[in-house]
Amino acid sequence: MxxxxxxxxxxxxxxxxxxxxxxxxxxxxxxxxxxxxxxxxxxxxxxxxxxxxxxxxxxxxxxKPGIKRGDFSEDEANIIASQHKLLGNRWSLIATKLPGRTVNDIKNYCSTQLYKDYLSSHEVISLTSTQDFNGLEIGSGNGIEVGPKNGFGPEVNEQNDNDNWLENLLGLDECSSQNYSEPKIGQLLEGEESDNNENMDQWISSLRDEPNMQFVMNNWEDIAY
DNA sequence: AAATTTACCAACCGCCTGACT
DNA sequence: TAGTCAGGCGGTTGGTAAATT
Missing domain, CATH: 1.10.10 (Arc Repressor Mutant, subunit A)
Structure with missing residues (x-):
C-alpha cells in the first residue's frame, strides 16, 4: 500500500x-x-x-476563517467538561459543540486544564517517615497517588513514569501495572473510583509485602519529595 | 542572574474508515 | 472481493515562554 x-x-x-x-x-x-x-x-x-x-x-x-483564538470562556470550559464526561476523548464531537474552536485547541485544553482540575479535586497524599500505608484511607472519594511529585505532569505518561520510578526504587525489572495491578489515573478521571479503589487497595497491599518497600517506607521523605 | 521546572500549544505521526475502482 | 487512496481522528512530541528555585 x-x-x-x-x-x-x-x-x-x-x-x-x-x-x-x-x-x-x-x-x-x-x-x-x-x-x-x-x-x-x-x-x-x-x-x-x-x-x-x-x-x-x-x-x-x-x-480557516472564523477560528477563535485566546482563552476559553467559562461557558466554553463548562461545555468541554460536560461533553468530555459524556463523550470521552471524542475531540471532534466535542468540537462540534463549540463553533470556532478547533479540535486541536480543545484537545490541548483538556490535556492541561482538566488535569489541573483533577489534581485540585483529588487529594495527593505524601507519606512521612513516621507513616506507612496503613495510614491511607481507601474509598473516601479522593484519589490517592503514591509516586514522585514531578512524575505527574500533563505532559508525561503518568503510568510509565510512575512505573519507572518504582522500578528504580524497588530494583525490579518490571513494576506496578504488571506486578501490582496499579490503578490508572485515566480510569479515575472516568469516574470509576469504586473499582479502582479496590485495585489500589490490592496494589498497596502488594507493595507493603515487597521487601525493598520497607526501606522506601522508612526513608519516605528523603526519597519521595 | 542563572538554572531548572512547568505549562502551553503548534505540529506531526500512525492508524482507521469509507469511497472508489 | 480485494486493493488503493484520501480524509479524518486521537495520541504524542517538541519547542519555547513563563514561573519557580
Whole structure:
C-alpha cells in the first residue's frame, strides 16, 4: 500500500512551524480551489513543500476563517467538561459543540486544564517517615497517588513514569501495572473510583509485602519529595 | 542572574474508515 | 472481493515562554 503517511511523508517535505509566506500560499490556494478539493493536490497547487496532512492541519486549525483564538470562556470550559464526561476523548464531537474552536485547541485544553482540575479535586497524599500505608484511607472519594511529585505532569505518561520510578526504587525489572495491578489515573478521571479503589487497595497491599518497600517506607521523605 | 521546572500549544505521526475502482 | 487512496481522528512530541528555585 502506498500511503503518504509515515516514511513517505518524512523524507523530503518541510516540517516544523509554518512561515507567513507558506500561510499566504496555502490561503490563496484554498481561496482559489476551495476547501473541499483534494488535499493531495494542495501542496502542488499552492507551491508548498509540505505533505497533504500538514496543509490540511494548518488550514483547519489556524488559517480557516472564523477560528477563535485566546482563552476559553467559562461557558466554553463548562461545555468541554460536560461533553468530555459524556463523550470521552471524542475531540471532534466535542468540537462540534463549540463553533470556532478547533479540535486541536480543545484537545490541548483538556490535556492541561482538566488535569489541573483533577489534581485540585483529588487529594495527593505524601507519606512521612513516621507513616506507612496503613495510614491511607481507601474509598473516601479522593484519589490517592503514591509516586514522585514531578512524575505527574500533563505532559508525561503518568503510568510509565510512575512505573519507572518504582522500578528504580524497588530494583525490579518490571513494576506496578504488571506486578501490582496499579490503578490508572485515566480510569479515575472516568469516574470509576469504586473499582479502582479496590485495585489500589490490592496494589498497596502488594507493595507493603515487597521487601525493598520497607526501606522506601522508612526513608519516605528523603526519597519521595 | 542563572538554572531548572512547568505549562502551553503548534505540529506531526500512525492508524482507521469509507469511497472508489 | 480485494486493493488503493484520501480524509479524518486521537495520541504524542517538541519547542519555547513563563514561573519557580
Amino acid at each position: 502506498m500511503q503518504e503517511d509515515g516514511a513517505a511523508c518524512k523524507s523530503t517535505v518541510r516540517k516544523g512551524p509554518w512561515s507567513e509566506e507558506e500561510d499566504d500560499l496555502l490561503r490563496k490556494c484554498i481561496e482559489k480551489y476551495g476547501e473541499g478539493s483534494c488535499w493531495k493536490r494542495v501542496p502542488q497547487r499552492a507551491g508548498l513543500n509540505r505533505c497533504r496532512k500538514s496543509c490540511r492541519w494548518r488550514w483547519l486549525n489556524y488559517l
